[in-house]
Amino acid sequence: MAKNRHKELGLSDQEVLGIYETMLLARRIDERMWLLNRSGKIPFVISCQGQEAAQVGAAFALDREKDYVLPYYRDLGVVLAFGMTPKEIMLSGFAKAEDPNSGGRQMPGHFGKKKNRIVTGSSPVTTQVPHAVGIALAARMEGNDQVAFVTFGEGSSNQGDFHEGANFAGVHRLPVIFMCENNKYAISVPIEKQIACEKISDRAVGYGMQGITIDGNDPLIVYKTVKEAAARCRNGEGPVLIETVCNRLTPHSSDDDDRTYRSQDEMEKAKSQDPIILFESYLKENGLLDNELEKEINDRIMRQVNEATDYAEEAPYALPEEALKHVYHEEA
Numbered sequence: 001m002a003k004n005r006h007k008e009l010g011l012s013d014q015e016v017l018g019i020y021e022t023m024l025l026a027r028r029i030d031e032r033m034w035l036l037n038r039s040g041k042i043p044f045v046i047s048c049q050g051q052e053a054a055q056v057g058a059a060f061a062l063d064r065e066k067d068y069v070l071p072y073y074r075d076l077g078v079v080l081a082f083g084m085t086p087k088e089i090m091l092s093g094f095a096k097a098e099d100p101n102s103g104g105r106q107m108p109g110h111f112g113k114k115k116n117r118i119v120t121g122s123s124p125v126t127t128q129v130p131h132a133v134g135i136a137l138a139a140r141m142e143g144n145d146q147v148a149f150v151t152f153g154e155g156s157s158n159q160g161d162f163h164e165g166a167n168f169a170g171v172h173r174l175p176v177i178f179m180c181e182n183n184k185y186a187i188s189v190p191i192e193k194q195i196a197c198e199k200i201s202d203r204a205v206g207y208g209m210q211g212i213t214i215d216g217n218d219p220l221i222v223y224k225t226v227k228e229a230a231a232r233c234r235n236g237e238g239p240v241l242i243e244t245v246c247n248r249l250t251p252h253s254s255d256d257d258d259r260t261y262r263s264q265d266e267m268e269k270a271k272s273q274d275p276i277i278l279f280e281s282y283l284k285e286n287g288l289l290d291n292e293l294e295k296e297i298n299d300r301i302m303r304q305v306n307e308a309t310d311y312a313e314e315a316p317y318a319l320p321e322e323a324l325k326h327v328y329h330e331e332a
C-alpha cells in the first residue's frame, strides 16, 4: 500500500488507529465466540472474519451520530463502530435476557440497537434492503440529510427484496448506500454458480444507480468509496451500489464444515489477504504502529473480551413467562 494514504483521505493518525482497533476488536470477539461454541457454552456463531475492513472502513465513513445502518449477520465491525459494546454482543451469544439485540430471543448476528440507529433484521436474508429504502424515503419526506446504509452478501443479491428495494430507491433517487460484501460463497455455493454477470455492481445499471466494485480487504479504499457515496446521497444524487470483494476466513457458520467444498490452497490464498494483517503492515510502514503499541491495543481488547465473556456467562436468562413479550400487541 502506498504511503500515508489516510492523510489524503482526511483521516488523522488517531482515526486510522481507531479503524484498526475496531477491526481487531471485531476479530477477537469473533474468535472468542468460536472457542465458546466449541467448548459447548454458546449454541451458534456466524463470523465477520475476513470482512472487517469492509465493515469498519464503511462505518467510519458514515455519520455515526445520525445515519441509519441495517447490517446483516456478519457485520460485527459495523455495529461495534456504531456503538454496540462487546458486552452486548456476548449477551446475545449467550442468549441472555439483558441482550439489547433481542433479549436473547433471536440467533446471534441479528443486530439491533434502537438508540444507535442499528435496525434489527429478520433471518430470511435481504429483508433489510426494503427496510433501508423505507428509512431513506422517510428521511426524504422529513427533509433531513440522513443516509441509510444497508449490507448483504452477494448470494443474497439474488433475492427479490434486493431488486425491489434497489428499483424503488433508483426511481426516487433515495439516499441509500447498498453495500454488498462479496465473499464469493453463499454457504457452499461458489460465486460462479450464483450469478451470470461478471460483477455484483453490474446490477446497478438496471436501477439507474452508480455501481462500484472495490477491494474489500482495504479499509481505506472502502472508507473513501462510502464517504463519496454518502456525499452523493446527501446531495440528492441518488443511491449507490458498492461491491466489496473479500474472503470468508471461516466456515459459513459454526454448523458448517467448509473442508468439504474449499481446498486448502484456496484457504491459504484467502488467509494471505487477511485484512487485519494487511492493515497492520500499512500502519507499520507509516510509522503509526510498532510491536509495543500493537501489544498494548491487543491487551486492551482482550481485557474487554474477557470482561464481556464473564459478564454474559453469569447474566440471567429471560424468564419463561416473558416468552411471548413483543410477540403480541400489549396495551400500555
Ligand SMILES: Cc1ncc(C[n+]2csc(CCOP(=O)(O)OP(=O)(O)O)c2C)c(N)n1
Pocket: 074, 123, 124, 125, 152, 153, 154, 155, 156, 157, 159, 181, 183, 184, 185, 186, 187, 248, 252
Ligand atoms: C430467504 C433465505 N433463503 C435462504 C436462507 C438460508 N441462508 C442463510 S445465509 C445463506 C447464504 C447467504 O450467502 P451470502 O448472501 O453470499 O452471504 P454470506 O453468508 O456469504 O456472507 C443462506 C442461503 C435464508 N436465511 N433466507
Ligand SMILES: [Mg+2]
Pocket: 153, 154, 155, 181, 182, 183, 184, 185, 186, 187
Ligand atoms: Mg457470500
